[in-house]
Amino acid sequence: MAQFILMSKRAQVWSLDLIIAGVxxxxxxxxxxxxxxxxxxxxxxxxxxxxxxxNHASELILDEENFGILVxxxxxxxKLEVFDSLSNSDKKSLLGIKNNFYFIIEDLEIDGVFxxxxxxxxxxxVENLIQVTRLTIYKNKPTKxxxxxxx
Amino acid sequence: xxxxxxxFFSLDAFITLTIILAVVLFIKPPTSQVVQEIDLQKDLITxxxxxxxxEINNSYVQELIANNTITNLNQSVLEQIxxxxxxxxxxxxxxxxxxxxxxxxEINVGLYFNEMLISISGSLPLENSTEVWTSRQIISGIxxxxxxxxxxxxxxxxxxSENKVNYFYFGGYVGDGNIxxxxxxxxxxxxxxxxxxxxxxxxxxxxxxxxxxPSLGIPFAFTLSNGFSQGENILQFTSNEENLYIAGGxxxxxxxxxxxxxxxxxxxFPGIEGFxxxxxxxxxxxxxxxxxxxxxxxxxxxxxxxxxxxxIYQGNGSSVQTTLTNSTLAGMLDFSEMNDKTIPVRFGLNxxxxxxxxxxxxxxxxxTDISGSMAASCSKGGFCCWFLQxxxxxxxxxxxxxxxxxxxxxxxxxxxxxxxxxLSDASNRVGLVAYSSSVDSSNTHLxxxxxVSLINEVNSWIATGTTCICCGINEGVNRLLSESNSSxxxxxxxxxxxxxxxxxxxxxxxxxxxxxxxxxxxxxAQGIIVYAVAFGTDxxxxxxxxxxxxxxxxxxxxxxxxxxxxxxxxxxxxLNAAYYEQTVIGEGFHTSVYPSSYISVEYxxxxxxxxxxxxxxxxxxSNAPIGSFNLPSDGIPYEAKVVSxxxxxxxxxxGVYNNATSxxxxxxxxxxxxxxxxxLGDPYVVNIPLDKLITGENLVNVSLGxxxxxLTNGSEYDKIIYSIVxxxxxxxxxxxxxxxxLWTIEFEDGTNTTMDFPEDYSGDENCSYTSxxxxxxxxxxxxxxxxxxxxxxxxxxxxxxxxxxEEEDLTINSIEVEGIPFVWETEAQVRVWR
Numbered sequence: 010m011a012q013f014i015l016m017s018k019r020a021q022v023w024s025l026d027l028i029i030a031g032v033x034x035x036x037x038x039x040x041x042x043x044x045x046x047x048x049x050x051x052x053x054x055x056x057x058x059x060x061x062x063x064n065h066a067s068e069l070i071l072d073e074e075n076f077g078i079l080v081x082x083x084x085x086x087x088k089l090e091v092f093d094s095l096s097n098s099d100k101k102s103l104l105g106i107k108n109n110f111y112f113i114i115e116d117l118e119i120d121g122v123f124x125x126x127x128x129x130x131x132x133x134x135v136e137n138l139i140q141v142t143r144l145t146i147y148k149n150k151p152t153k154x155x156x157x158x159x160x
Numbered sequence: 161x162x163x164x165x166x167x168f169f170s171l172d173a174f175i176t177l178t179i180i181l182a183v184v185l186f187i188k189p190p191t192s193q194v195v196q197e198i199d200l201q202k203d204l205i206t207x208x209x210x211x212x213x214x215e216i217n218n219s220y221v222q223e224l225i226a227n228n229t230i231t232n233l234n235q236s237v238l239e240q241i242x243x244x245x246x247x248x249x250x251x252x253x254x255x256x257x258x259x260x261x262x263x264x265x266e267i268n269v270g271l272y273f274n275e276m277l278i279s280i281s282g283s284l285p286l287e288n289s290t291e292v293w294t295s296r297q298i299i300s301g302i303x304x305x306x307x308x309x310x311x312x313x314x315x316x317x318x319x320x321s322e323n324k325v326n327y328f329y330f331g332g333y334v335g336d337g338n339i340x341x342x343x344x345x346x347x348x349x350x351x352x353x354x355x356x357x358x359x360x361x362x363x364x365x366x367x368x369x370x371x372x373x374p375s376l377g378i379p380f381a382f383t384l385s386n387g388f389s390q391g392e393n394i395l396q397f398t399s400n401e402e403n404l405y406i407a408g409g410x411x412x413x414x415x416x417x418x419x420x421x422x423x424x425x426x427x428x429f430p431g432i433e434g435f436x437x438x439x440x441x442x443x444x445x446x447x448x449x450x451x452x453x454x455x456x457x458x459x460x461x462x463x464x465x466x467x468x469x470x471x472i473y474q475g476n477g478s479s480v481q482t483t484l485t486n487s488t489l490a491g492m493l494d495f496s497e498m499n500d501k502t503i504p505v506r507f508g509l510n511x512x513x514x515x516x517x518x519x520x521x522x523x524x525x526x527x528t529d530i531s532g533s534m535a536a537s538c539s540k541g542g543f544c545c546w547f548l549q550x551x552x553x554x555x556x557x558x559x560x561x562x563x564x565x566x567x568x569x570x571x572x573x574x575x576x577x578x579x580x581x582x583l584s585d586a587s588n589r590v591g592l593v594a595y596s597s598s599v600d601s602s603n604t605h606l607x608x609x610x611x612v613s614l615i616n617e618v619n620s621w622i623a624t625g626t627t628c629i630c631c632g633i634n635e636g637v638n639r640l641l642s643e644s645n646s647s648x649x650x651x652x653x654x655x656x657x658x659x660x661x662x663x664x665x666x667x668x669x670x671x672x673x674x675x676x677x678x679x680x681x682x683x684x685a686q687g688i689i690v691y692a693v694a695f696g697t698d699x700x701x702x703x704x705x706x707x708x709x710x711x712x713x714x715x716x717x718x719x720x721x722x723x724x725x726x727x728x729x730x731x732x733x734x735l736n737a738a739y740y741e742q743t744v745i746g747e748g749f750h751t752s753v754y755p756s757s758y759i760s761v762e763y764x765x766x767x768x769x770x771x772x773x774x775x776x777x778x779x780x781x782s783n784a785p786i787g788s789f790n791l792p793s794d795g796i797p798y799e800a801k802v803v804s805x806x807x808x809x810x811x812x813x814x815g816v817y818n819n820a821t822s823x824x825x826x827x828x829x830x831x832x833x834x835x836x837x838x839x840l841g842d843p844y845v846v847n848i849p850l851d852k853l854i855t856g857e858n859l860v861n862v863s864l865g866x867x868x869x870x871l872t873n874g875s876e877y878d879k880i881i882y883s884i885v886x887x888x889x890x891x892x893x894x895x896x897x898x899x900x901x902l903w904t905i906e907f908e909d910g911t912n913t914t915m916d917f918p919e920d921y922s923g924d925e926n927c928s929y930t931s932x933x934x935x936x937x938x939x940x941x942x943x944x945x946x947x948x949x950x951x952x953x954x955x956x957x958x959x960x961x962x963x964x965x966e967e968e969d970l971t972i973n974s975i976e977v978e979g980i981p982f983v984w985e986t987e988a989q990v991r992v993w994r
Contacts, residue, residue, distance in 0.1 A: 026169045027169050033177050035174070036177060037181075040177075043179050072898060144200060144263065145203070147213075149211065151211065151259055151262070152263075
């Protein structure tokens, strides 16, 4: 009789353990699920914002008005150098970019020196990166203009 | 000790949770890098349009400049590629590839001119793409470098149609008997449109005939394309049923004939074998100089020929061939009164009592059975109808598997159709008598032209009582005798679905069926035709057949499904019967006039040089009696005619609207020739003097009559046939090529054809001038010239060419002009895809 009672108690303890384990496990699954969904949406929203920024910035840069670098549809070296001379924060402010950016053009030259890019390039960790490609005329050649924005 | 094991599961789960949290908190996904090629196609168009060819930093371009392939350094790169393309030069592709290749784009890009791929960058074919973006720009230029090897082309397209079109017009009435028409030589095809008196056969040059079954009273059209010979052609119309006649119509004959137009017109008579009875007219298209009449006929009875109101010939004999010379005719006719006029012509037999062309108005009573058996019923529904369903409704009857018949509704529907059909001729009247055990005046309607009132009466009928057919007939007869007179075509349409079971004192045969038959016989004795309809399988067909027989009418058997069609058929029979009354002809006459007979007029009129384009307008339709047509400003009016289907009447007046006075100018008035129209010809076609026409819209009004009073509207089937003399050649501008095309062409008669222009063209370019699409290369001189020619031949701008021609009719001259500046234009496209 005593043995029967002991076995009965053991069974109850195991059952409770199993229930608690199940609850913990389900909690973990739910956390992972919500995190995955929210992260995906967050990322897409962020990318969309960055695309908007990239498109907008490329329109502003490849423009003949204001601080745009074009004259008669072509990149004007003087205007390009004036733009380059702006501080990074001013560039970001003028272009309405919250994040980091730089753009590259083939054979890009500033003050007689070939440079690889204009904008901000640092070693910070990259989470999201977008690239917008446009075509323009630089040094009398049809050329790719690529702007990168990252967070 | 053993109880400690109970924490194991929880511990495992906790560790798992910890791992998940660690992943969420400390491990980030890899960098998201997305590339977007925004509006590359727009950028490329802009770039190529912005940079001048003379300033582009490109070794290939410098080479082309150095060897003078590129001479205009101020052109944009896009314009330079366009010029190479327009000149069909390979440099277009090389230059495009050079520029696209240097861009080193990650996406697929293609440069197109006029949908033709010039250069491409990328490995994915456009056909396999999932997304495509396109930008377009029209570019044009002038190649004006006299020292260059650039060549311009100009072409001239000249239509010399071997096919000439001529019309033969039948006249207002041509009969009675076999009719033949002389068509002439080298006939390609003949389109016939005419009102025929009944079924007929047509044979060409006495070959095997083809039978036609036209609808009566309305124009019937068909086209003959085979069986013509290069020599003379005769078209014969015969009938197996009775003497045939044609009440207006024409034959549009297409000839393979290069002869030029002469100011000599012969109006050939139609051949008639049977009973010469021709009402016609002819036109003097200018100032009448000379005139001649040739008659070829056989008649033992005296024939006469009247022009206007003057009888110019009387005679008889076997195989008579006689010519009335100009001097003879000038002594009888006042030529000065015939200039630019349509003159009525009458050719017939003297001393014959014609039943003249007077249509009788139709007065008809519809005598309809509304006895109890006509009520809606359900048969074969069985016990189901007694206990389960309400079989008085169609759905209940159907649910019981019964057969539902709503005879009264069918009868009402048939009567409505009948009323509308008979009253389609505004001079007809319809009355209603609905009978059952007797005739209740509340179920009748007097003769009326008011179809709304009549149909309202029909819709008020309720089926009840027994069947007194003789009551219905007697009531209809009495009403016709009191409301109508013998000048009208009087008839009854008697319908019953059962057996006569009520006697009539008027007939007094003591048998209800015999009373009904006798009532019909009595009606016929009073000149009233009785048509009989046995409605449904329970109808006493024998009695109703006897009623129709004694009533000199037709018998019909109908079911619920076809009663409407039967009533419409009877309506048509009545309409035709009223019409036939006018054309009763003598018997035993065997006379002939042969189609070699003619009236020839020579007149003064300057014929402009060019191609004569014939146009037939749509029928007047609901606009009758007024029709309209538009004369284009780039053509010279040559002829304009209104064709009038006068039916039983005469074409009495034709007016053209004068925009200056806002009045109708009479261009034809039959009353000028006499008040007794029955003695005059009836022109089917009335020519419109050209000085009455204006560029733009012209309105024509046609009136009919049997005398100068009480004119009625012309037919809805009337139309206008006019011809324009057009410039038959066209030029292209000087453009970069003159290769040609395979053209698909649609003609006004609805036929399509494909032709190579020039004839030896062997390329794969396809062009079209159809109502569906107009496609051609405007940088090709030949294509441009042909397009311009087609546009001028498409008078109504509907994408269909009025003048039919063959490939060999169109002559094309292409002139190569060296060093002459020429314009080119093309659409440049940049397509981007992935």
